[in-house]
Amino acid sequence: MSWKGNNQKLHTKFEDDVPKNEVLNTPEYNDEVTSTEVNKSKKRKRKKKTSNDLEAKDQENQTNISKDVNIEISNGNDLTVESPNSKQVKSIDQEDRKIHKLPKVNNKKPKISTKLKTNGNGKPKTVNFFSDDEEEQRDGRGIELSKESRILKSKQLLKIRETLPIYKSKDEIISKLQKERVTILIGETGSGKSTQIPQFLLPLNKKSIAVTQPRRVAAINLATRVAEEAGSALGDKVGYSVRFDNKTTHHTKLKYLTDGMLLRELMVQSSLPEYSTIIIDEAHERTVLTDLLMGFLKELLTKRNDLKLIIMSATLDAEKFSKFYNDAQILYVEGKMYNVDRLYLGEPVEDIVDASIKSIVQVNNGELEGDILVFLPGQEEIDKCVGLLERIAPGLPREAPLIVPLPLYAALPPVEQAKVFLPLKARRRKVILATNIAETSITVPGVRYVIDSGLRKVKVWRHQLGLSTLLTAPVSKASSTQRAGRAGREREGKAFRLYTEDDYGKLPNQTEPEISRSNVTSPVLMLKRAGIDDILNWSWLEHPGQESLLSSLTQLYQIKALDDQGKITKLGLQMAILPLEPQLSAILLNAYETGCLTQVVDIVSCLSVDNLVMNPQSESRDEVNEKRLSLCILGSKYGDLLMLKELLDFYIQFDNSRERQQWCKELSLSFRGFKNVLRVRNQIRQYMIMLTKDQHLFDEDEEIGNKPMDISSVLKAFLIGFVSNTAIGMPDRSYRTTASGQLISVHPSSMIFGKKADAIMYTDYVYTTKGYARNVSVIDLSMLQEAGSHLLASKTKV
DNA sequence: GAGCACTGC
Numbered sequence A: 001m002s003w004k005g006n007n008q009k010l011h012t013k014f015e016d017d018v019p020k021n022e023v024l025n026t027p028e029y030n031d032e033v034t035s036t037e038v039n040k041s042k043k044r045k046r047k048k049k050t051s052n053d054l055e056a057k058d059q060e061n062q063t064n065i066s067k068d069v070n071i072e073i074s075n076g077n078d079l080t081v082e083s084p085n086s087k088q089v090k091s092i093d094q095e096d097r098k099i100h101k102l103p104k105v106n107n108k109k110p111k112i113s114t115k116l117k118t119n120g121n122g123k124p125k126t127v128n129f130f131s132d133d134e135e136e137q138r139d140g141r142g143i144e145l146s147k148e149s150r151i152l153k154s155k156q157l158l159k160i161r162e163t164l165p166i167y168k169s170k171d172e173i174i175s176k177l178q179k180e181r182v183t184i185l186i187g188e189t190g191s192g193k194s195t196q197i198p199q200f201l202l203p204l205n206k207k208s209i210a211v212t213q214p215r216r217v218a219a220i221n222l223a224t225r226v227a228e229e230a231g232s233a234l235g236d237k238v239g240y241s242v243r244f245d246n247k248t249t250h251h252t253k254l255k256y257l258t259d260g261m262l263l264r265e266l267m268v269q270s271s272l273p274e275y276s277t278i279i280i281d282e283a284h285e286r287t288v289l290t291d292l293l294m295g296f297l298k299e300l301l302t303k304r305n306d307l308k309l310i311i312m313s314a315t316l317d318a319e320k321f322s323k324f325y326n327d328a329q330i331l332y333v334e335g336k337m338y339n340v341d342r343l344y345l346g347e348p349v350e351d352i353v354d355a356s357i358k359s360i361v362q363v364n365n366g367e368l369e370g371d372i373l374v375f376l377p378g379q380e381e382i383d384k385c386v387g388l389l390e391r392i393a394p395g396l397p398r399e400a401p402l403i404v405p406l407p408l409y410a411a412l413p414p415v416e417q418a419k420v421f422l423p424l425k426a427r428r429r430k431v432i433l434a435t436n437i438a439e440t441s442i443t444v445p446g447v448r449y450v451i452d453s454g455l456r457k458v459k460v461w462r463h464q465l466g467l468s469t470l471l472t473a474p475v476s477k478a479s480s481t482q483r484a485g486r487a488g489r490e491r492e493g494k495a496f497r498l499y500t501e502d503d504y505g506k507l508p509n510q511t512e513p514e515i516s517r518s519n520v521t522s523p524v525l526m527l528k529r530a531g532i533d534d535i536l537n538w539s540w541l542e543h544p545g546q547e548s549l550l551s552s553l554t555q556l557y558q559i560k561a562l563d564d565q566g567k568i569t570k571l572g573l574q575m576a577i578l579p580l581e582p583q584l585s586a587i588l589l590n591a592y593e594t595g596c597l598t599q600v601v602d603i604v605s606c607l608s609v610d611n612l613v614m615n616p617q618s619e620s621r622d623e624v625n626e627k628r629l630s631l632c633i634l635g636s637k638y639g640d641l642l643m644l645k646e647l648l649d650f651y652i653q654f655d656n657s658r659e660r661q662q663w664c665k666e667l668s669l670s671f672r673g674f675k676n677v678l679r680v681r682n683q684i685r686q687y688m689i690m691l692t693k694d695q696h697l698f699d700e701d702e703e704i705g706n707k708p709m710d711i712s713s714v715l716k717a718f719l720i721g722f723v724s725n726t727a728i729g730m731p732d733r734s735y736r737t738t739a740s741g742q743l744i745s746v747h748p749s750s751m752i753f754g755k756k757a758d759a760i761m762y763t764d765y766v767y768t769t770k771g772y773a774r775n776v777s778v779i780d781l782s783m784l785q786e787a788g789s790h791l792l793a794s795k796t797k798v
Numbered sequence B: 001g002a003g004c005a006c007t008g009c
Helices: A036-043 A053-057 A136-138 A147-161 A170-179 A194-205 A216-230 A259-268 A288-303 A318-324 A351-366 A379-395 A414-419 A478-483 A501-506 A521-529 A548-558 A570-579 A582-594 A595-609 A618-631 A635-640 A641-654 A657-666 A673-691 A699-706 A713-720 A781-797
Strands: A070-072 A079-080 A089-092 A099-101 A111-114 A126-128 A180-188 A208-215 A238-242 A244-248 A252-260 A275-279 A308-315 A329-333 A338-345 A373-377 A400-409 A428-434 A446-454 A455-462 A467-473 A495-499 A726-729 A733-738 A741-746 A760-769 A773-778
Touching: A053 A414, A053 A446, A079 A288, A079 A657, A147 A216, A147 A760, A170 A329, A170 A673, A180 A194, A180 A318, A194 A208, A194 A308, A208 A216, A208 A259, A216 A238, A216 A244, A238 A400, A252 A259, A259 A288, A259 A521, A288 A308, A288 A318, A288 A521, A308 A318, A308 A379, A318 A618, A329 A618, A338 A478, A351 A373, A351 A379, A351 A400, A351 A428, A351 A495, A351 A741, A379 A400, A400 A414, A428 A467, A428 A726, A455 A595, A478 A495, A495 A501, A501 A673, A521 A548, A521 A570, A548 A570, A548 A582, A570 A582, A570 A673, A582 A595, A582 A673, A582 A713, A595 A673, A595 A713, A618 A635, A618 A641, A635 A641, A635 A773, A641 A657, A641 A673, A641 A713, A641 A773, A657 A673, A713 A773, A760 A781, A773 A781
Parallel strands: A180 A308, A180 A329, A208 A252, A208 A275, A238 A252, A275 A308, A338 A495, A373 A428, A373 A446, A400 A428, A446 A495, A467 A760, A741 A773
Antiparallel strands: A070 A126, A079 A111, A089 A099, A089 A329, A238 A244, A455 A467, A726 A733, A726 A760, A733 A741, A760 A773
């Protein structure tokens, strides 16, 4: 690879037939070529080695991998835990906006050694790794501790907590937080802000404290950790609340919850009377839900004088948050990250897969021990790299460690994902090829080198066309800093950026907030439910744009969630309560009226679970497709929605989970996905019983079992929500959308791919190489006309 | 005849 300041050039693309020496160059990274960032960070005092995993990890959203994977850790594998060096806390004062240094605290570091537990017989204990099944996760944590041992544990943990940088400035932080109603708290990774700040405030709050997280696993892990620190049983003083799992009681004073859950609480009681302090964590991620929360809370602050708000963020975008809350004070807390050298290419590359491979080989040949994490935009690039690496690895020089390539992306089966956590034999080096999932959601231990393509995939909603596109786009500076930081979690590391320093300079500072490129139909319905009439002038942290809002209002009017005055209807209120997209809620409510609710709940539940029907491996693709077609008689005739219903029926019929698992494997379906489908189904049923006040709503169907279903009613119900997602068949087997006349193709993964139909309805329309309809059903023209009359009528009114 | 980043209720 040719890096800046290095005359070596890329001559050929890396291919199988390229002579090995072409790629086996000795490393040519030029350490002198560093960014201003690096120079700056080099000037900072080098930090001493710390590997206090417990404290560092509770700041990160450790992810669920599989509960199925048992990982054995060999005996005698001691973890040496050292506390961080003395740290400073800087604060930006509200009046002069200058950075003040808080007093430095000298801190002698106690050395704590933690031995991994054994089973008493000297054999290593089997450690269960991250499960996202909370039931089993709790089991994995062992027996409930007695009150005495909880207090003892809490005292032990206090020693570690006291070494955290944030602990040193406890009093000062508390007094600053007490003075103001809103605080923006910037804390670097590992500062301990998510675990410590809420505990500092606990004695000062009359009511409860809520801490929101973008991901459920983060909420659960933080609550578990903080409960231990506080000597509380989980769910007692400290608890959590996420979908399908609530570990709180009326005693709970500190509650970690997903931001979706807090929004749901807002929908029920707009003043959130339970809480006296609300902390929004990970605000820099700017998810749609966090953005919405921040808007709602801004309005709530004017109504509730006793409410305090803390916005926690990892990057320096504090100004925007501060301005939004009328120049709120900003506090800055330093974390404990190691220095990461950043190296750039001298010239831009065209082929990112080729460049990645070459860099991996170079790093492997020339750098000290430590794993390599490669950020690539998507599955396609990752699979290519893995394939190439597997071929060349055995032929690489013996002096260098053997490369073990490991893919990591969300659609990968959990067992495969978990492999990145497995320890390797000596003289081997993990090369983890990951999407953005490794940027925030999954923290891989042992990484010392990051190779960053500077690219990611991003879904962009085009409200004019009613379709989403999936684009490969450059990341932001904040994102590339975050990626580089993955190399500095345990010791000093290096980040190799597969772009020039010039190109880095051209990147946007922050990632564009999700809300400005998303379909906002659901957020708009939430606002309407909260009684906000003037959607266009609401306190948006980021305004989604007038056109996007108007298109959402039209959508909501079409599904009868809003009346022609733009007021929320009785139906709309019910839709806002259901934990689904408004379109799917509308479909359910219609199905209730027409008597096919049970079937529609089943299908909607399947639609709510990602990666349920997986893409079979290419070698078994035809076989699996054949099996699915012959098994799903209705699906092969009417399309994917009915296939889902048939698959779920089959799944339920099996007696035990072993059979279910086997069956899923044969048809390339997600076993875990189906378990989730059943949870979603149960939840939706409960909601429907609540809305209809009919306790016996689903009783009859349970008794009769599989009564023949009225296919026409089911499809008609779906047309209520997806009438604008329809297309008419043309003589040449293509389809044109009814909404805009665009050419659209049935996605080859669909049951009705290659079949001829008069008209189709689809739940997704994604533009990749061309416009594809996914989750496709065959419908009658007469059905479409019937449903379309409502659409036409609505168009003349709006 | 294609291949989709990541979350949440």
